[in-house]
Amino acid sequence: MDRVREKLAAARRVAVITGAGVSAESGVPTFRGKEGLWRNFNPMELATPEAFERDAKLVWEWYDWRRELLAKCQPNPAHEALAQLEEVTPHYLLITQNVDGLHALAGSRAVIELHGSIWRLRCTREPFREWEDRTTPLDPLPPQCECGALARPAVVWFGEYLDPANFERIEAFFSAGAPDVVLVAGTSALFPYIQNWAFHATQTGGMLVEVNPEPTPVSDIAHVTLMGKAGEILPKLIREG
Numbered sequence: 001m002d003r004v005r006e007k008l009a010a011a012r013r014v015a016v017i018t019g020a021g022v023s024a025e026s027g028v029p030t031f032r033g034k035e036g037l038w039r040n041f042n043p044m045e046l047a048t049p050e051a052f053e054r055d056a057k058l059v060w061e062w063y064d065w066r067r068e069l070l071a072k073c074q075p076n077p078a079h080e081a082l083a084q085l086e087e088v089t090p091h092y093l094l095i096t097q098n099v100d101g102l103h104a105l106a107g108s109r110a111v112i113e114l115h116g117s118i119w120r121l122r123c124t125r126e127p128f129r130e131w132e133d134r135t136t137p138l139d140p141l142p143p144q145c146e147c148g149a150l151a152r153p154a155v156v157w158f159g160e161y162l163d164p165a166n167f168e169r170i171e172a173f174f175s176a177g178a179p180d181v182v183l184v185a186g187t188s189a190l191f192p193y194i195q196n197w198a199f200h201a202t203q204t205g206g207m208l209v210e211v212n213p214e215p216t217p218v219s220d221i222a223h224v225t226l227m228g229k230a231g232e233i234l235p236k237l238i239r240e241g
């Protein structure tokens with residue numbers, strides 16, 4: 001813990017990668033936790049273009065249920081600690097897989113929502129048309145674009161591609177200089193791109209730090225693995241914490 005705190009205090013360039021685990025203490029169900037299931041559906045089966053094609057209303061009921069739940073959730077000390085870290089780090093980037101918007105709500109500014117946002121909708125006829133809608137519950141359900149076409153959640157589903165623009169921003173951050181620290185918190189690190197960015201830190205002289213109560217693929221390559229809850233550990237890592 002002290003080694004990490006010192007490294008972060010002296011760091012000029014830090015990349016943070018977060019997943020559902022950093023929102024867990026805000027009351028947001030994780031994807032693969034037991035409470036992640038909804039009406040006995042597996043998110044992997046619902047968060048797909050095929051499920052939406054088959055039954056848009058069912059998929060929207062799931063998203064509407066999550067939006068209603070999220071509307072009551074506040075950022076927790078994990079989100080707040082990361083917003084504080086950004087204030088004291090000259091070059092900082094927060095890459096999140098979460099779609100809940102809680103990092104921005106906590107004051108984080110340089111945030112890349114890798115998997116999109118549950119608060120944004122996209123037209124299924126003109127995909128470049130995207131807008132924010134925070135109404136809960138949505139009415140009508142499924143919602144429509146003003147052009148009359150069906151709207152979809154502006155998130156990246158399983159089997160879909162990440163927005164290349166986000167990918168380029170992240171690659172640009174890493175090639176602009178070797179991060180002194182890459183902090184991976186609250187993610188099962190399922191996706192290759194998450195593992196690759198974590199691995200990058202170990203190849204360019206940076207410190208790879210993981211915060212998670214459970215081991216993940218990143219644990220094998222991390223310099224420091226802090227086993228525990230992000231809401232408890234992260235505030236202790238940040239100088240003011």
Ligand code: BV8
Nearest residue numbers: 019020021030031032097158159161162186187188229230
């Ligand atoms: C994909 C948005 C298929 C939706 C989500 C087919 C296969 C592979 C690749 C491709 C493919 N088709 C197309 C591609 C290309 C590729 C791509 O774009 N590549 C780039 C590089 C060009 N596309 C993809 O990779 C897509 N992936 O299709 O994979 C697949 C299918 C099944 C299984 C494996 C692979 C991208 C898909 C993105 C899917 N969208 N979300 C929505 O939210 O509705 S994914 C979903 O999982 C969430 O975003 C979530 O964040 C993410 C990862 O999960 P985690 O965040 O890690 O959450 P999880 O519940 O898993 O873990 C929680 C962790 O927290 C645990 O470790 C736990 O221990 C810990 N924890 C719990 N409590 C705490 C805690 N930690 C700290 N503190 C606590 N208190």
